[in-house]
Amino acid sequence: MNEDQKGAPVVAKPFSKMPTLLELLQAGVHFGHQKGRWHPKSKEFIFIERGGVHIIDLEKTLQKLNEAVEFVQKITRNGGTILFIGTKRQGQDMIKKYAIECGMPYINERWVGGFFTNFPNVSKLIKRYRGLKEQKESGALQKYTKKEQVEFNKEIEKLDKIVGGLGDMTKVPDAVFVLDVKREKTAVTESKKRKVPIVGFCDTNTNPELLNYPIPANDDAVNSINIIIKTVAEAIKEAKATA
Numbered sequence: 001m002n003e004d005q006k007g008a009p010v011v012a013k014p015f016s017k018m019p020t021l022l023e024l025l026q027a028g029v030h031f032g033h034q035k036g037r038w039h040p041k042s043k044e045f046i047f048i049e050r051g052g053v054h055i056i057d058l059e060k061t062l063q064k065l066n067e068a069v070e071f072v073q074k075i076t077r078n079g080g081t082i083l084f085i086g087t088k089r090q091g092q093d094m095i096k097k098y099a100i101e102c103g104m105p106y107i108n109e110r111w112v113g114g115f116f117t118n119f120p121n122v123s124k125l126i127k128r129y130r131g132l133k134e135q136k137e138s139g140a141l142q143k144y145t146k147k148e149q150v151e152f153n154k155e156i157e158k159l160d161k162i163v164g165g166l167g168d169m170t171k172v173p174d175a176v177f178v179l180d181v182k183r184e185k186t187a188v189t190e191s192k193k194r195k196v197p198i199v200g201f202c203d204t205n206t207n208p209e210l211l212n213y214p215i216p217a218n219d220d221a222v223n224s225i226n227i228i229i230k231t232v233a234e235a236i237k238e239a240k241a242t243a
Contacts, residue, residue: 017231017235019227024061027223027226029217029227030055032046032218034054038054041207042202042206045064056203061217065228068232071175072177072235073235076236076243081104082104082174083169084177086180086184087107087111087183088180090221090222093108094222094230098229098233099233102236102240106166109162111187116187116190119172129162136153173196174196175196179200180203181202182206188210198213200213200214202215202217203217203218203219
């Protein structure tokens with residue numbers, strides 16, 4: 001931790017861009033799933049049932065979002081890496097956009113089994129991808145035949161979907177931020193095996209015990225997805241600027 005001129009520790013300022021309850025409401029963050037699809041352990045985050053649909057308690061959303069923000073900012077100030085994960089159609093573009101904006105790696109196409117549990121192999125893929133990209137951009141691949149260049153381009157496209165968002169990651173990240181825990185169950189399982197903390201959306205059909213930092217929120221509606229991912233990304237950016 002940095003110290004001021006008198007030697008006293010500098011206390012990190014609270015995150016300045018936390019959304020309001022009204023903004024969460026307007027984004028539809030409170031809409032959970034139908035009663036028949038709920039996970040009983042999500043009960044603590046449910047405010048009421050309306051028309052057969054569970055409504056999330058937005059005060060608890062704000063509380064848990066605040067806890068998640070404090071955690072990601074702590075990781076960021078310590079120079080850590082947070083991997084953004086979201087392969088569902090509604091959130092793919094936002095996962096990529098906000099991860100790039102805050103300078104964090106992301107996966108928005110598909111999770112490769114063994115990504116965390118066999119990271120040395122993934123690391124080789126990252127190096128291979130970066131090497132091919134650099135050769136293509138420098139024109140070094142032009143010395144090969146047209147057929148070989150086509151094969152190299154196909155390999156680059158394939159690797160781009162697997163490791164294109166990982167930057168120069170050389171180790172398992174310090175935390176993951178997951179859009180849909182149920183959809184990304186393999187990523188969640190591998191994170192738990194490697195003891196990687198999990199931050200993520202916790203809709204009413206999700207078991208909050210799967211996450212270290214659950215954020216009660218609608219993980220299907222575009223506006224809800226956007227406001228939560230944007231908040232986490234802004235928190236990371238702010239932490240980097242004040243580290």
